[in-house]
Amino acid sequence: MSTQEFQVNYEKKGLPSTWLRNGLIFLVLGIGLSAAAYFIEPQRALINGVVAYMFVFGCGIASLFLIALEYIVGAVWSVPFRRISEFLAALLFIAPVLALPAFFNFHQVFHWSAPEAASDAILKAKAPYLNVSFFVIRFIGIFIISWLFYFFIIRNSRKQDVSREQFLTKRNITLSGAFIPVFAILISIMSLDWLMSLEPHWFSTIFCVYYFAGSLLAAIAALTFIVVSLNERGYLIKGLTEDHYYSLGGLMFAFTNFWAYIAFSQFLLIWYANLPEENFWFINRMNDTWSYISVGLIVLKFVMPYALLASQPSKMNPGRLKLAAFWILGAQYYDLFWLAIPNYYKTGPALHWTDFGFPLLAIGVIMTVFCIVARGKNLVPIGDPKLKRSMDFHL
């Protein structure tokens, strides 16, 4: 083994100029369309806003979880991609802005907060948790805690680019160990508050895991899409191999299956017990045009990604990886839409033209935030002590 210092084969370049431009186009289009939607169908637009918010929040916090996961398990192969996840985790700062419309129309979004709920025995029993002041406290607490972790972990990681000191990695490992259990609580509370409480009479103990599985899938898909696109144009470190691609594809494939497993577990238990306090949630989604949307969810979020990623060569093929990653991001948005909208629109057409501005808004937010945060920074953690080993990574 050579003792000479490892030369990082990375040339610092700004992101492709078209990315920010496209991101801003999406953002403007999204804001325009969703604002129009708000004036035409305020109720539906608000719920769609919640979907977009949960999509962006999930991407952000799951990206932070991916970083923590890499530190705590000592993963080597993903080190060149960690910076991308760090940029995506900055979505945590923009997410509360997307939640603001819901706060200004609180009763319309969260029916449990409406005055009529006081006469509902079930909601009365849930009131110690589901009340407006505690809800706001939880919301603020979740963001403050995740911002703190983001701040410390990312600061250490960026410092390392210059100082190349190992103790920063060790410090981040400690921080990650603290973050992972906190993350489990934060994402559970967020999914309870913003998705499950849209149908306040319903409950499912696996719901938080369901949202976690989908969000992590989205974070991995976004990471894969950006990594493959940047690496094709030579923006990342030289020497990434098919094995790196294979690992990204393998993770997407694994979490597609994990999501399907969780989703099916939830369905099977509720279907089998057939208790009226649980089953109406699925019955709402099996009625009318929603039945097609529900079958579509199985196809879009499980069957298609499975078929796209099943074979070994497809996980190494850049074009296939980009397609699968884009597909999974779309499917995650579709899944959140399916979770939220049928609570309010049980019959009638499942899709409305005003729904389509919000995915554009979410994509626009992600692209713009990514480009702004990444501006002028290294796209690879060049000072990380594990970087050399990660370039030698073989399956």
Add this chain to the structure above:
Amino acid sequence: MQNKVLYSVTGIFQTPDSIKHAAKSIADAGYKRYDINTPYPVHGIPKAMGMTISKLGYFTLVFGLSGIALALGFTWIITNIIYPLVQGGKPFFALPPFIPITFEVTVLLSSCGTVIIMLLLYFKFPNNSHPLHDTNYMKKVSSDKYGAYIMADDPNFDQSKVRSLLESLGAIDIEDIYYDEETVSLRPKVFEPKFLGFLLVAILITAGATYFTLNKLLFMPPFDWMSFQSRVNAQSLSTFFPDKHGMRMPPSGTIARGFMPFPYEGDPDKAGKMLVNPMTNTQENIEQGRKQYDIFCSPCHDWHGTGNSRLRGQFPNPPSLHSQKVRNWSDGMIYYIITMGQNTMPSYAYQVSREDRWAIILYVRTLQRAMNAKPEDIK
């Protein structure tokens, strides 16, 4: 070496880099029938050898699909055709509960099938003889050296050319491997009677051991615990009571619920005086009486009580029920006769219930009235 056949030419290499280079050079030289042996998996060898993705995955696909078909077909036949049972109000063949079964059978069949197919096709199982066994070459490449060999059945094979190629690549130890055709066979042995017989014996032993274990050693009797309770069965001896009777007599001076004593035996006059018909003269009760009369009385007394029976003289005809004598009898008297019998008529106490007897009497009274109608009845 006369009866020995050349199998391959082998070369030993010192470092993983040299074996990678050798693999690539041999592939580039156009050889197809060659292989690389290393003591551990060396990264990049399959690529250097120009190997494509293994075709074994297609077998996995086939086995997986048959697993799905098998599990779904099995559950469908069981729940829909052989043993349809309603469970929890679900349809006979409801897909969701069978998804886990299908998943498991699919995983089981595809993984086991892949391994077995790999053993059979790639390792020529159960043929475990190979010309390279027990050679110096194999001893070295399974401990600390790297080896390449080119087989003699390669179309481009030429012993001297291969030797010089390996030499030029830096092989340190070049050997020719010969084998005895009589002891070492290269053909697959799956269909040899010996192997098939072994499989058959293995199957029989497994099945027999399973049967013996489950049905003999671990036999669980059916749940017949209710047959062995600490209670006294009917008609059996009791060790508890001093009179040894398992069945107990009722305490003196009590009667069973719903039982009506009949203390008039041998005293029809007293019965006729004391007994009163408890049933009222309603349409319903008369109808009940008609049914019982038609069943039990009409064979001898005729449908209308004339005594002109359907027995056609095989028994003496009973007297008519419409005679003045019978019409003057009280209900209690007729009840006594049905209960105790008269002349050739036996007792009907055990065949006709007490209530039915009284209902029959109501019907007989109706018949008598109908046969001897007074002018005012016609209105």
